[in-house]
Amino acid sequence: MAEFDLVMYEEEFTRIDEELQKLHQQANAKVLFLVDKNGQLIASAGDTHNIDTTALASLTAGNIAATGGIARLLGEREFTILFHEGEKDNIHISLIGQRVILVVIFDQRSSLGLVRLRVKKASEALTRIFDEISSKAEKEKAEGRLEESPFAEISDEDIDNLFR
């Protein structure tokens, strides 16, 4: 396969969650999402309750992918920040370490300047965490061990049961 699967363990998840909570507070944001470039939601912070997070994750990734396509046409490697301004809410989307997408939704209680500043700080911390995740995955793969794999024992029956 072209890339490694993303495998997230409790420990890294907790660290990511802490970073998001901190950013949520410092940037005075409404909601935060972390999405992988393929459109899967990794984590969130704030009140996500009225938001369809799965759809939002997929559309954000589509948005970043399309913007990346435009960038390449223009000879840019990537546009790392997208900003959408609405009547009440605004969305700040940024690429972190070429791998994950950070989405910050904020209203008039914050400002674009503050969000940009705080996102920049948080990006550095998150990049470090994701670097560690991929080096851990590579190491474990090389050593041929992955803790408590849920797949080793998958049977045809398990799969058939999904489609009952």
Place this chain on the structure above:
Amino acid sequence: MSFINYSSREINCKIVYYGPGLCGKTTNLQYIYRKTNPDQKGKLISLATETERTLFFDFLPLALGDIRGFRVRFHLYTVPGQVFYAASRKLILKGVDGVVFVADSQIERMEANIESLEDLKINLAEQGYELEKLPFTVQHNKRDLPNVAPLEEMNSILNPNGIPFFEAVAMTGRGVFETLKNVAKQVLLELKKHY
């Protein structure tokens, strides 16, 4: 590239429906959406033109159940089939775990099928994938129409390696879940191989 989250105990896999314009990719997703329990599905998102042609993609998240304590989620995507949306199709294949090729069985669409399958191979290669190594299922759609090509002929052209194929009428749902189930099974068995 599936996403395995030990923290929330979830596995997320991406399945892409590929095929020429008007072959029934979106119709497949619409049928799956209609026939799935509300608690197992998210919203069906369609980024389409005013004439209901797919512009960027359709997206349907499905959470069918648990395997060994892990919630298994499939994210189904379609690509825009029309030839000039090539750039968009490429983007949607990013991180794909399994592909369904929906072929239009009408004789006059055979050229379009061949072209689309070639396009799929090229786009996958650009991302470092090989179709032969990916979970892959072929669906011969629109079998209810009068002017369809014989199955043997379709398979010899579109499926020379003899991978699993299904006859379908996506409008009525015939073959739709069989196709999905087959590709999903291959995706999960692929995970088993890797972990």
